[in-house]
Amino acid sequence: MLKSFPAIVFCLILIFACSKKEKNENESETKRYPNQDAPLALLMREMFEDMEKIKIAVAEGEEIKSYIEKHKQLLTATPTDAAVKTEQFNSMAMAYLANLKQLEQSNESNQLENYKSLVSTCLACHSNYCPGPIKRINLLKLD
Incomplete structure (x- = not known):
């Protein structure tokens, strides 16, 4: 029995260490995406x-693929916190969709200005709701 004691202790330490590493990986994923699997967050x-x-297409003067139908889900997707879906949120979502439609329909000479308006709409909404992604949204800016 005493001969197997070190082997049992070693196994327990190994199991504990592996479970700790898995937990740390899950914690970092939670910090990166605090709203996990809420449909609106996804x-x-x-x-x-x-x-x-879209940014790449605008920068290269290419035609923009249509995303309007997909992004309309913004109006119906369930948020992490139901209190987020206010009239102001819906108004901002509608403004975003209108700017996206305008960008998708714009000619090359208006693309950059319309793109900047679209990014500004994202920033305005996130200033009021969920400010965490603002730093990331700023990466979408084009000069």
Whole structure:
């Protein structure tokens, strides 16, 4: 029995160390995405990725793919906190969608200005709701 005691202790330490590492990885993921799996939070992450593609298209003078139908889910997606869905939120969401539609329909000479308006709409909303992503949204700016 005493001969197997060090092996048992070693196994317990190994198990504890592995579970601690897994917990730390989950904690860092939670810090990166504090709103985890709320449909609105997931949609916002996708919208950011779409905006990165739009930014490239505008910078290169290319045609912009349409994202309006996908981004309309902004109006119906469930937020982490139901109190977020106020009239002001809906008004800002409608302004975002209007600016996105205007950008998608604009000609090359208006694209940059319309893109800047779209990014400004994102920043205005996030100044009132969920300010965490503002730093990231600022990466979408074009000069």
